[in-house]
Amino acid sequence: MSGTFEVTKAEETGDEDTPSSSNSSSSTSGNNGMQLKASSALRVIVPAELQGVAYIKVITQKDQEDLCTAQLNLMGHGPNITAQVGVWQKTLEFAQNVLFCKELFAQLAREAIQLQAPIPHVVIGNQIRATLLPNIQLIISLCHSTTFDSSQPAPINDHDHVLEHSLHQLLREVHYKNSHHPFPHPASAPLGPTKKRMLAGPMAADRETLLDMTKSQTILEQIIAQAQHIFMRKRTQYVLDTLARDVKDPQIVSHWNAMNSPTMSCVKINIVTHGYDAIGRTSLVIHVKERSLKCICRDGRVMRLSYEPQELRDLILCQINSHQISCLISLARCMSWTVLSNSNHLGVGKVEPLGNASSCLLASPNSDRMIAVQIRCDPQIDVKVYIARSPRQDFFPSPLVPEKLWENLGGTFKEVRFDKIEGKSFLNKMEFLMASLTSNTA
Structure with missing residues (x-):
């Protein structure tokens, strides 16, 4: 891409009374009625391929x-770029922006062709396609x-300011690394090695x-x-918000966490029961x-999940069941x-599509009441509670079981x-249930 341009001396404008001069002066007049001259002593001529507005x-x-x-350029957000004016500084700024965008896209296209991805990247014309997930x-x-x-163009509804900021930050880091090379030590050493590589020998x-x-990593990588991380974060937010709404x-x-890196975010999840x-x-x-x-659990277990949202949903449902049982025990x-x-x-019953079944068996202080609790996810969280009484009310002696002491085994569980x-x-419901069963035996 050639960045050649021509600078000439601007020709003198005609008489101010002519219609052309009056039109030009009226076009530069401000809201307060004062006229601003848009003429310049220099005139810059740029090639046709460097004219106009460009952005990635x-x-x-x-x-x-x-x-x-997201949109990238040297002039800020794409739709907010003002029209090109005749001042030579603005002309060079717009030409520099077009040249920057075209060179950056050419660099990305070369990297897309050279990278050996599982699914090859596709470069067609002015478009690069890469598979994230x-x-x-x-x-x-x-x-x-x-x-x-x-x-004024209509605003973009799906514009992601976080992605745009991270991409601009990436370009600034690349520019800083290209323009700030570490100085050699000693001074006679060649340019290029970083401080870590220079200390590799003494540090063995x-x-x-x-x-x-x-x-x-290349710029495209x-x-x-960063695009993969943005999508993973959006998917994680959607799964958590959906569960918080449904459960x-x-x-x-x-x-x-408000302070995140462009490729990693952190979220802390608290599962609590009100009251x-x-x-x-x-x-x-x-x-x-x-x-x-x-995922790092409270007990120190570390679990690594893939990009599938079902795995995260399954983990949260398991944590919900574990939370209910542990709080019930307390x-x-x-x-x-x-x-x-x-x-x-729980290994009894049909297999849940997501999450695990949990259970708990409780006995009253006098051991004359028992409560069995079963929590399943099929597909919503379903709680089933059963109670049993002791001594049995339906015990009748028989030749095989003649003694009455067997009545303390308890009867069948009733839902x-x-x-x-x-x-x-x-x-709250379990507290009322245990309180009522305890008071009946007092």
């Missing part, structure tokens, strides 16, 4: 639907227009460390990584990366009930209409 448009697309859009594509287009429209660095120093009990509270915060809460931290999620101990058994992974019990939450 980055689109994340899923099944022909735009998810987010299954059915998710990144489209980088070079937009160049030599005509100026005075009407191994081969793996030296290979890590030589690895670098960094753009793809009323317990409450799911997400706290996103029972002191009994227990379940916390976990999720690191959103480029193509995966790293509540039962506060009310002097005995925990006979509990399981966060409770849990939705009819008073209470706003699962723990």
Whole structure:
């Protein structure tokens, strides 16, 4: 791309009384009635390929639907660029912007052809297509227009300011690295080695460390990584917001970290029951990366999930069931009930599509009442509660079981209409149920 331009002396304008001069002067008049001269002593002539407005448009697309859009150029946001005027400084600025966009797109096109991706990148004309995730594509287009429209274009609804800021930050970092090379030490050493590579010998660095120093990412690889992270973060936000909307009990509270890197974000999830915060809460931290999620649970377990949203939904549902059972156990101990058994992974019944079934078996202080709780996800969270009495009311002696002591084994479990019990939450209803069964035996 040639950046040649011609600078000549501007010709003297005609008499101010002529219609052309009056039109030009009226076009430069301000709102206060004062006329501003737009004439200049220099006139800059640029080639046709450097005239007009140019910008690079980055689109994340899923099944022909735009998810987010960002625009890159030297003049700010694309639609907000003012029309080209006759002043030679503005002419050079617009020409420099067009040259920058075309050279940047040419560099990205070369990198797209050279990179060995699992799904090859496609370069067609002024467009580069790269696959981020299954059915998710990144489209980088070079937009160049030599005509100026005075009407203000409509704003872009899906414009992503976060993606645009991260891409501008990436370009600034590339420019800084290209223009700020480390000085050699000693002064007679060749230019180029970084401080880490210069200290590799005295620090006795191994081969793996030296290979890590030589690895670098191209501009296109960094753009793809940032676009993947933006999509993963949006998908994670959607899954968490959907679960928080659908699951009323317990409450799911997400706290996103405000200070994030362009390729990793952090969110802390608290699962609490309103009114029972002191009994227990379940916390976990999720690191959103480029193509995966790293989940750190409260007990120290670390789980790595892929980009599929079902895996994150399955994890949150499992954490909800575990939270309900652990809080129920704490509540039962506060009310002097005995925990006979509990399981966060119940192996009885049909298999849930997402999440795991949990259960808990409780006994009253006098051991004459038992409560069995079962929590399933099929597909919504379903709670079933059963109670059994001891001594049995339907025991009759027989030749095989003649003694009456067997009546203390308890009768069969009967299901409770849990939705009819008073209470706003699962723990509130269980508290009422345990209190009523305890008072009846007093």
